[in-house]
Amino acid sequence: MELAVTTEQGRVPVTVLHVKGNLDSTTFLTFQNEAEKLISGGTQDLLVDLNEVPYMSSAGLRALNHIYNLLRAKNEDQATVTKGLVNGTYKSPHLKLLAPRPRVKDTLKMSGLDMFLDIRSDLKDAVAAF
Amino acid sequence: MRARAGVTRSPLRLTRTFEGSLEQLALMREFVVETAQVLGGNQEDAFACELATDEAATNIFNHAFETGQGRITLTMWRQDAQVVTRLHYQGRSFDPSRIPEPSLTGPLEERPAGGLGLYFMRQLMDQVDFEFDAVNGNVLTMRRILNIPERYGFxxxxxxxxxxxxxxxxxxxxxxxxxxxxxxxxxxxxxxxxxxxxxxxxxxxxxxxxxxxxxxxxxxxxxxxxxxxxxxxxxxxxxxxxxxxxxxxxxxxxxxxxxxxxxxxxxxxxxxxxxxxxxxxxxxxxxxxxx
The missing domain is CATH 3.30.750.24 (STAS domain)
Incomplete structure (x- = not known):
């Protein structure tokens, strides 16, 4: 698995983490550590580009969930989040996913992560959504 | 000549032993994807077997083997319309009924490792059975009904x-x-x-x-x-x-x-x-x- 980082300017600066290769139990930690490094370096809004990920297991989903938790806004009201989750209206404002392939999308759906992670197919559109 | 489906007994049974740690996963997945298709599965069946085996093997390497190292024998065969994937290994047992179902309606909170993997295995397969035996080894058997064409047997x-x-x-x-x-x-x-x-x-x-x-x-x-x-x-x-x-x-x-x-x-x-x-x-x- 290879990782690359770019930045985009929308309403806010968005860090794009491009993943190339399988996200499984042998690679998720490298991915998760890179995201942690970005967040501790000041990234507040992260777009994970999954376009070149042919395969993702639950290990990759756990990493995404961990990153989601790190990016949760400090002032985010837990009650509002929970209510939004129940209503299906809440999506993380700080972590979004770009262009997962069909199999990876199926895996995201099976885990339920798609319920709170916004999935966008277009880079510009994804950046504008932050 | 017209033949109607009778009892299907596929003569093929493919076995391969993988020894090592998590780095074996990619080889295991490759074996499962190819074998599932040779046994009559389509690409969706192959993917289901691939992901379920990955989740199972990851849990075994991480939790059943004390050192993260060990040997898993993978066997696949056809039984009627099902493809059967079996993992045989020596290691720690666990009680699958005590692994809680993950909450899928929100962000996953901390929970016992393996829960999501086990959930995936059960989603992707029609039947998942664990048999633990400290002497002869543990056996995990996963069965999936294949997407077979309507004209199967004709x-x-x-x-x-x-x-x-x-x-x-x-x-x-x-x-x-x-x-x-x-x-x-x-x-x-x-x-x-x-x-x-x-x-x-x-x-x-x-x-x-x-x-x-x-x-x-x-x-x-x-x-x-x-x-x-x-x-x-x-x-x-x-x-x-x-x-x-x-x-x-x-x-x-x-x-x-x-x-x-x-x-x-x-x-x-x-x-x-x-x-x-x-x-x-x-x-x-x-x-x-x-x-």
């Missing part, structure tokens, strides 16, 4: 005799565990009639399971004047196809395939048969090669 054979020693058999429908022997028998009845070379026109064959591959091997042997191997010998039967490679390069092929569908073509390719049995896109070129 095979139609039509014979054409373009010249004295050549027969073209048009195969329609599905060549699978319920009827592959009839295809072999068809060739057996043609040989005493003077047939020495056979072209199987399979453009109308939507589905070919591993049993169909066994039939192709048996036909190759029959046409070379050898006895057909006992199809119950399973994978060993297919392995004897290696004999075909040692045949003189100048020898004309005795069996040719015409126009396989993409799905069947993929199965032939994965099983390595495309290197052994020549395949042609039309009848004329197949007859030219055989004649």
């Amino acid at each position: 095979m139609e054979l039509q014979i054409e005799r373009p010249s004295g020693n050549i027969a073209v058999i048009h195969v329609k429908g599905s060549v699978d565990g319920s009827n592959f022997k009839q295809l072999i028998e068809q060739v057996e009845t043609l040989i005493p009639q003077g047939v020495e070379r056979v072209a199987l026109e399979i453009s109308g064959c939507e589905y070919m399971s591993s049993s169909g591959l066994v039939a192709l091997n048996a036909i190759t042997k029959l046409l070379r004047g050898e006895r057909a191997p006992d199809p119950e010998n399973g994978w060993a039967v297919l392995k004897t196809l290696d004999d075909a490679r040692s045949a003189p390069a100048t020898a004309k092929p005795t069996l040719a395939l015409i126009n396989p569908t993409p799905r069947v073509d993929r199965v032939l390719d994965l099983a390595g048969l495309k290197n052994i049995i020549p395949t042609y896109s039309d009848t004329a070129s197949a007859l030219a090669a055989l004649g």
